Amino acid sequence: MFEYLAMRLFHVIDNARVSGIRSVVREIVYAGRIAVPVEMDLKSLKSSWAWPKGEELTCIEIERNALDHHDYDYPYRNRKLKAQRNLGKGLLGYGLLRGREVVADLWYTPPVISDGSPEHPDVQWLGILPRPNHSYAFDMFLAPAMRGKNIATCFQGSFLLHLRDHGVDWAYGYYWADNIAALWMHRMLKWKELGRVRASRFFGLKTYRRIA
Amino acid sequence: MDIKNDIRDFIQSDLLRGRDVPLGPRDSLINAGIIDSLGIQKLLEFLERTFAVKISDDEIVPENFETIDSITDLIEAKVSG
Numbered sequence: 116m117f118e119y120l121a122m123r124l125f126h127v128i129d130n131a132r133v134s135g136i137r138s139v140v141r142e143i144v145y146a147g148r149i150a151v152p153v154e155m156d157l158k159s160l161k162s163s164w165a166w167p168k169g170e171e172l173t174c175i176e177i178e179r180n181a182l183d184h185h186d187y188d189y190p191y192r193n194r195k196l197k198a199q200r201n202l203g204k205g206l207l208g209y210g211l212l213r214g215r216e217v218v219a220d221l222w223y224t225p226p227v228i229s230d231g232s233p234e235h236p237d238v239q240w241l242g243i244l245p246r247p248n249h250s251y252a253f254d255m256f257l258a259p260a261m262r263g264k265n266i267a268t269c270f271q272g273s274f275l276l277h278l279r280d281h282g283v284d285w286a287y288g289y290y291w292a293d294n295i296a297a298l299w300m301h302r303m304l305k306w307k308e309l310g311r312v313r314a315s316r317f318f319g320l321k322t323y324r325r326i327a
Numbered sequence: 328m329d330i331k332n333d334i335r336d337f338i339q340s341d342l343l344r345g346r347d348v349p350l351g352p353r354d355s356l357i358n359a360g361i362i363d364s365l366g367i368q369k370l371l372e373f374l375e376r377t378f379a380v381k382i383s384d385d386e387i388v389p390e391n392f393e394t395i396d397s398i399t400d401l402i403e404a405k406v407s408g
Binding site for chain 1: 357358360363364365366367370371384387388390
């Protein structure tokens with residue numbers, strides 16, 4: 116419980132610092148926000164991405180031991196706490212290192228083993244139905260210093276190749292329609308859109324309705 | 328109003344920010360890394376403000392923003408329609 120509260124507190128502090136308090140409030144309280152669930156057949160992926168020149172970047176699978184031993188570290192406390200919490204719940208993380216610093220990460224469920232495997236809570240409100248060898252990806256973060264360099268699309272493209280190379284056939288995710296950066300990245304990568312879900316949230320209470 | 332020149336000027340001044348990149352009307356802005364997830368936001372704000380048009384979510388696709396020509400076609404269709 117304490118771990119969760121600390122993570123939420125640092126999340127608010129870090130996000131307010133990076134994106135402003137309005138962005139933080141919009142995450143906690145919103146009405147009629149449109150989510151776009153997406154899916155991708157990973158067999159249709161292109162095989163490589165042209166990373167921007169001049170940056171020494173390495174993609175990694177985020178590991179609990181490496182985090183605990185400070186083999187690499189996060190520039191934002193909330194992302195590290197979130198990483199530790201996600202790993203503790205059995206979720207998997209894909210990261211981008213610049214030197215020893217994790218400048219981007221993205222989380223995903225282990226591939227569904229059978230139709231009865233546990234699911235991420237988002238799956239229900241998004242109306243996604245993962246099947247064996249499917250995975251749900253969520254909560255991508257790119258450090259502000261790395262934005263505007265065409266890195267987000269390369270990072271997520273690289274992540275999808277990583278999934279495919281580890282036996283995942285199909286990936287799911289979602290983005291908010293009012294997040295133009297996310298919309299652009301998903302369309303650049305040719306995710307298939309699965310309609311629209313109108314969602315409202317007041318602190319912990321969330322309602323949702325499929326509208327298309 | 329010269330839509331194509333205005334778009335080219337904006338890309339050179341605000342997206343390239345002085346970088347010396349040759350920019351023909353049919354050169355891919357996406358492959359050149361000029362329009363990424365941050366660049367598209369700046370470009371949309373510029374287009375909607377300058378040409379008094381509204382670009383819908385459905386129109387924000389790579390084909391419409393691949394080149395200066397394709398962006399010009401999109402805006403001209405909106406201005407004339």
